[in-house]
Amino acid sequence: MKILVINCGSSSLKYQLIDTDGEQVMAKGLVERIGIEGSLITHQTDGQKIQKETDIPDHKVGIKLVVDALLSPEHGALTSLDEIKAVGHRVVHGGEKFANSVIINDEVMATLHECAGLAPLHNPANIIGIEACQSLLPDVPQVAVFDTAFHQTMPPKAYIYGLPYEYYEKYGVRRYGFHGTSHKYVSLRAAKMLKKPLNELKVVTCHLGNGSSITAVKGGQSMDTSLGLGTISGTIMGTRSGDVDPAVIPYLMEQADLSASEINDILYKKSGLLGISGVSSDARDVEAAANEGNKRAKLALDILCYLTRKYIGAYAAAMGGLDAVVFTAGIGENSTTIRAQICQGLEFLGAKMDAEKNNTRGKEVDVATTDSTVRILVIPTNEELMIAQDTAELVARG
C-alpha cells in the first residue's frame, strides 16, 4: 500500500512516499524555510536529487509542491494521486488520549488542539500539516502516529512524579515519554534479530541522537522511559541538560535573575554536550575535540556514557532482567566509541561487547560476544517505515 508519511515542523516538512508491501521508499524529500526567505524543496527519487528554490509562504503551499513533485513526469513516483491510499502524520504529543495511532476525524482534531499546550513547539506545526493535507487530498484518509503513544503502557508508578497528586489531575503533569515510534520499531526488529517472540523479551532501547531517550521494553510494552513531561530529562543530549536536581532551577533563577522562559531556554538549548564541552552539540565534533585533549569535551562524553549506563542498569532492575540492549539513532547507530564506553562495566549484568563486531555503522548487527548472555544490538531506526506500517494497518482495517 502506498503511504505518504509527513513529519511537519514549524518551518520545515519532511516526507517519504513508502510502499509498505515491499517496504520500499519510492520518493522522499524536505521542504525547508517555510514562511522565510530562501525557501526550497529537495526531492529524491530513484537516485535522482532535485532542489528548487521557490516562494513557500505556508505549509499548504509546501505540501502542494510535494504533491507536484510526486506527480512530476521527470522525477515523480506516481501517475495519479489516487495511488496514495493514506497519509501518515508524525504527531509529537498525544497526551493521555492516544495509546495507539488513529484515523483522523473532527473529534481527533479537537483532541489534538487540546494536547497542543503540552508540546507548544511541535503540536501546532503537526496540526497545520494535517490541515494542509486534508485540504489538498480531501478523499485520502489521514492518520496520526504519536511519539508518546508507545509509552502509554507505563504503569502509574513509572509515570507519576512525587508531586501533589492534584497537579496530575488538574494539569496533566506526569511522565509521557517520546521517540515512541523509534523505540517500538527497534524493539520489533530486536525480536526478529533474536528470533524470539517480543512478548518474552526484556529489552532496553537506547535512542541516542540529538535528542535521546532510553526505554525499558518488557514483553513488547514500554514500562519506563527517560524523557518525561517535556523532552529534557534522562541522559544529556546535544543541547538539553538531561536529569538535574529540580532545586537547581529556582536557585539559578534567583542567582542569575532568570525568567521561566530564560531558564527553559538554557535547559533545552544551551546545556548537554554543548553546555558542558563549550565546543558543539554534535557528538562528532565533541569526540574530535576530546581526542585532541579537550578536557571538557571528554567530560561531556563521559557524562553521556555514564548516565546512559546508569539507565540501562536501572531498567534491568525495573524489569527484573535483561535480554538485550539496543543502540539506535545518530549516535547509537554510528559511534563505536560511545557504544563501547557505555557498555564498559555492564559485564556484571552479562552484557559483553565484542570490540571487533562493534566496529560497525548504520547496519543491524549483534555486537555482543558469543558467550554474552545479554545481546547488544545496533539497529538503525526507521520511524517513517513504522508510521507507514501503522497507517496502512489502520486503513486496511477500515
Ligand code: ADP
Ligand atoms: P535527531 O535527534 O536530530 O534525529 P540524529 O538521530 O540524526 O538526530 O543524531 C544526531 C547525532 O548523531 C549528532 O550528535 C551526530 O554527531 C551523531 N552522529 C552521527 N554520525 C555519527 C558518527 N559517525 N559518530 C558519532 N556521532 C555521530
